[in-house]
Amino acid sequence: MPKLTPRMIISLLIALALLLLPLITDDDNILTLLLLTFLMAGLASSWNILGGYTGQVNLGHAAFFGIGSLITRQMWLGGWPFALSMASGCVVAGLAAAVIGLPAFRLKGTYFAIGTLAMAEALRITIGNILPTVTNLPTEVIRNYELAPRYYLMLTAVLLIVAITIYLNNSKLGLGMMAVREDEDAARAVGVNVLRVKMIAFVMSAFLAGMIGGAYAFYFVSYYPNFTFGPLFSFDAITVLYVGGVGTVVGPLIGSVFFVILRDMLVKNLQGVHQLVFGLLFIVVVLVLPGGLVEAWDRIKQYVRINQSPTKNQHRETKAQTYPGENLH
Amino acid sequence: MLRVEGITKQFGGLIAVNNLSFEIGKGQIVGLIGPNGSGKSTAFKLISGFIPLTNGRVYFDGEEITNLQSHQIARRGLTRTFQLVRPFAHLTALQNVMIGGQYGHAALSHMHDAKDNGMDVLAQVGLAEKAESKAKDLTIMERKWLEVARALAGRPKLLLLDEFMAGLNPSEIPQAIDLIHRINGMGISIIIVEHIIKAITGTCERVIVLNAGSKIAEGHPTDVVRNPEVISAYLGRRYAEN
Numbered sequence: 087m088p089k090l091t092p093r094m095i096i097s098l099l100i101a102l103a104l105l106l107l108p109l110i111t112d113d114d115n116i117l118t119l120l121l122l123t124f125l126m127a128g129l130a131s132s133w134n135i136l137g138g139y140t141g142q143v144n145l146g147h148a149a150f151f152g153i154g155s156l157i158t159r160q161m162w163l164g165g166w167p168f169a170l171s172m173a174s175g176c177v178v179a180g181l182a183a184a185v186i187g188l189p190a191f192r193l194k195g196t197y198f199a200i201g202t203l204a205m206a207e208a209l210r211i212t213i214g215n216i217l218p219t220v221t222n223l224p225t226e227v228i229r230n231y232e233l234a235p236r237y238y239l240m241l242t243a244v245l246l247i248v249a250i251t252i253y254l255n256n257s258k259l260g261l262g263m264m265a266v267r268e269d270e271d272a273a274r275a276v277g278v279n280v281l282r283v284k285m286i287a288f289v290m291s292a293f294l295a296g297m298i299g300g301a302y303a304f305y306f307v308s309y310y311p312n313f314t315f316g317p318l319f320s321f322d323a324i325t326v327l328y329v330g331g332v333g334t335v336v337g338p339l340i341g342s343v344f345f346v347i348l349r350d351m352l353v354k355n356l357q358g359v360h361q362l363v364f365g366l367l368f369i370v371v372v373l374v375l376p377g378g379l380v381e382a383w384d385r386i387k388q389y390v391r392i393n394q395s396p397t398k399n400q401h402r403e404t405k406a407q408t409y410p411g412e413n414l415h
Numbered sequence: 416m417l418r419v420e421g422i423t424k425q426f427g428g429l430i431a432v433n434n435l436s437f438e439i440g441k442g443q444i445v446g447l448i449g450p451n452g453s454g455k456s457t458a459f460k461l462i463s464g465f466i467p468l469t470n471g472r473v474y475f476d477g478e479e480i481t482n483l484q485s486h487q488i489a490r491r492g493l494t495r496t497f498q499l500v501r502p503f504a505h506l507t508a509l510q511n512v513m514i515g516g517q518y519g520h521a522a523l524s525h526m527h528d529a530k531d532n533g534m535d536v537l538a539q540v541g542l543a544e545k546a547e548s549k550a551k552d553l554t555i556m557e558r559k560w561l562e563v564a565r566a567l568a569g570r571p572k573l574l575l576l577d578e579f580m581a582g583l584n585p586s587e588i589p590q591a592i593d594l595i596h597r598i599n600g601m602g603i604s605i606i607i608v609e610h611i612i613k614a615i616t617g618t619c620e621r622v623i624v625l626n627a628g629s630k631i632a633e634g635h636p637t638d639v640v641r642n643p644e645v646i647s648a649y650l651g652r653r654y655a656e657n
Contacts, residue, residue, distance in 0.1 A: 258517045258518075258526070261506075261510060261514050262517070262518060264506055264510070265503050265514045268504055269503060271497075271501065272497065272501040272503065274484075275485065275489055275496070275497070276489055276515045276565055276566065276569055277486050277489035277515075277520070277569060279484075279486045280486070
């Protein structure tokens with residue numbers, strides 16, 4: 087059992103506060119804002135497994151979010167128990183990744199990214215053609231609609247993804263993923279089955295995106311079935327992750343809080359241009375602060391440490407260049 | 416331990432390795448030398464499964480490994496290093512060697528075993544103090560050591576060192592030679608690709624000389640460097656005649 091660090095205590099306190107919050111307040115605005123934050127955190131964290139840890143940029147992440155929400159919603163409205171519907175959504179999303187992964191991983195880097203984007207768009211258009219009408223929750227569900235269960239479901243899903251990411255940081259599988267991200271040939275030379283590691287990461291990432299999709303299908307009252315396949319869900323997740331800190335556990339969490347608050351402010355005051363602002367923000371982060379807010383925090387800590395240290399100049403000379411989340415674990 | 420039978424690699428019209436055969440016994444250190452472009456590195460890639468063979472067979476430890484993939488070959492205990500070092504740059508030195516121990520021939524499935532094994536190996540190459548440093552923050556020489564440590568962590572039976580001495584300064588070469596002897600002392604067979612002849616004569620009991628993809632000589636280093644065909648391959652025919 088590892089000892090409790092201040093960071094772990096703070097994390098547990100935040101998790102506890104989030105768990106207790108619906109008991110304290112029934113302000114739907116606060117709960118909705120938090121739920122949307124969990125949604126972004128979940129999407130970004132699930133993308134992180136393939137993109138941040140394994141180094142494969144998937145621009146079609148929305149497809150798996152979409153599959154999860156579609157299967158869950160259709161089965162649930164078709165009379166199946168919700169839990170079974172949601173589990174099926176996750177499994178189908180994971181299976182879809184397994185089917186897509188085998189041909190897609192013949193592509194590398196940018197080509198893989200473009201391939202996944204094309205796949206997701208094709209799926210979005212197909213779903214739009216097959217299911218062109220809005221999906222609504224049944225009236226009896228709407229009549230008894232309560233936000234708290236939706237809030238808890240989304241929170242649980244995110245906590246599960248975070249737990250998996252923490253596991254990856256300290257496991258053989260996670261190290262194998264990072265080895266693939268760093269250098270595929272070197273990984274191969276020490277015995278890592280590169281394709282297998284990529285496939286596992288892709289299926290995990292898609293399964294978890296499908297889980298977030300299922301929670302979304304439970305929450306959202308009315309939407310077009312192909313809405314959840316929209317590219318914005320992929321790009322928002324990636325923006326959140328890069329702003330927060332790619333390849334880290336807390337990056338997507340910090341990023342999602344920042345993203346949802348900023349989006350809320352922008353939509354209220356500058357409607358229509360918030361996408362533009364996020365696009366610019368993404369470019370700035372990638373250019374100036376490739377490790378996101380996590381790196382900014384590390385830099386501040388380092389700066390403070392150097393300026394308080396008696397051997398100030400010596401430290402400055404040996405100061406290492408930082409990388410996303412390098413002081414995290 | 417390793418038996419190579421008539422391996423050939425053809426890139427379009429170019430025959431990079433032509434019908435090369437040799438054998439390596441347990442615990443031997445063998446050098447593979449030859450001028451630039453003679454097919455040494457290609458031969459390495461063929462043996463370690465990084466590129467497919469056009470023809471020929473490779474046997475390792477009594478089993479045929481001809482058509483196995485590179486990671487399967489590494490897992491059986493035949494591990495290569497790279498000419499230009501390729502550590503996992505953003506991971507720590509310890510994480511680098513842990514990956515070697517977990518995925519290599521050692522197949523250590525528990526994290527603490529991989530960590531203990533990793534620390535042992537880092538200590539062997541003198542990097543114990545750098546365990547928590549990122550690989551990218553190490554010096555060139557430390558990175559070379561790390562690359563060897565990562566391979567050693569997998570407890571290989573045969574190590575292929577690709578131009579291990581390249582880029583080291585003259586004072587570092589004796590340390591490198593010493594390391595090779597220590598690795599051999601653990602019972603690990605070694606093949607060294609090198610075109611610095613001096614580095615080879617100090618370490619290898621036998622050398623194989625390649626020129627234009629074919630084996631032109633094989634034997635004890637001191638005999639081989641007197642072989643007229645070897646001299647002509649390196650220096651031109653005029654020198655061989657004198």
